[in-house]
Amino acid sequence: MNRYTNLLVAIDPDHEDQPAFTRALDIAHKSSASVKITLFLAIYDFSYEMTSMLSAEERQAMRAGVLRQREEWIASLVALHDTTDVEIVKHVVWHNRPYESMIAQVFDGAHDLLIKATHKHDKLGSVIFTPTDWHLLRKCPCPVLLVKQHGWPENGKILTAVNVSSENEEHIPLNDKLIDEAKAMSKLLNAEVNLVNAYPATPVNVTIELPEFDPASYTDAVRGHHLLAMKALRQKHTIDEAQTYCSEGLPEDVIPAVSKELDAELVILGTTGRVGLSAIFIGNTAEHTIDQLDCDVLAIKPDGYVSPLAPNSN
Structure with a gap:
């Protein structure tokens, strides 16, 4: 089964190199089904809106000219790649919130995968100004593939x-x-599936407040519970024990460590789409983890997830 045949690729307006497009072509060329790739760019220049000397029609004409120029630029990028047997569509819009326009396009075009290049975010900046990546992880209804250089x-x-x-x-x-999802991608990429689970360390304050508490026994019990649960899960999906990892620590520490040990090409994470203040100050595991990884991340929503930006969500 080919999971991804209708790809939406976010074009980076500031770079000639487009890792997200390259990755989309990787998927298309490896797929046994025909694949459509929509190259999407949202642009906005506030100065065009503030030119009071121009009429509304003149401003509209100027915006249209900018959109045309960008479409021609995207066409020049496409010409640098082998797009044999791949349907390529270019879609440039005028919008001041890229993540909203991307998600709107996901709904309009019924895309099954959104691909976007990512980079390490400034940690303080990520708290005050939420990056587009974080919005997409929380609110995009389809899987999001964040591409790095690996x-x-x-x-x-x-x-x-x-x-x-x-x-x-x-x-x-x-x-x-x-x-x-991992098994489907493994067939596409001819790659090995590995599982990782993190379990919590013994709280330090418990050992201080309860002198009779035995932290070693507690740790063994927690580890034993997670190992048994992991065994049941890997057996359910016929995955070898050697391909499963169960480690003590925070997921945002354990997952990158195992990924580095394996030199993984792709990490697959679930994200529940937390929004509001808890998202700003706590964030999702996926968000904390992506900055620590130097490989691609595929973020998956649970079944039944409804995006707050869905057309009929209000």
Whole structure:
């Protein structure tokens, strides 16, 4: 089954090199089905809106000229690549919020994957000014592939982050969905599927407040619970024990560490789309993790997720 045949690629207006487009072509050329790639660019220049000496029609004409220039620029980028047997569509819009325009296009075009190049964010800036990547991770209804510089070699490795804790029932079907996604990508990329789970360390304050508390026994019990749950999950999906990792620590520390150890080409994460103040000050595991990884990240929403930007969500 070819999961991704209608790709939306976010074009970076500031660079000639377009890793997201390159990755989309990788998917298209490896796929056994016909693939359509829509190259999307949202541009906005406030100075065009403030030119009071021009009429509305003249401003509209100037905007149209800018859009045309950008479409021609995208066409020149396409000409540098092998697009044999791939349908390429160029879509340039005038919009001051790129993430909103991208998500609107996902709905309008029924895209099954959004691909965007990413880079390390300034941590303080990420808290005050949420990057477009974070908005997409929270609000995009389809999977989001964030592309970095790591290549996709043959016989590479895919790392899938699962949560085997039984505290949240939502994680059970999401784990299954993530592993199914990993298996589909492994067939496309001829790559090995690996699973990783992080379990919490013993809280230091408990050992201080309860002198009779045995931290070693507690740690062993927590680890044992997670190992058993991981065993059940890997057996359910017929994955070898050697391809599963269960480590103590925070997910945003454990996942990058295992990814580096494996030299993974792709990390697959689930993101629940947290919004509001909790997202600003806490963030999702996916958001904390992407900055620590030097490979691509595929973020998947749980079944039933409804984007706050869906056309009928209000």
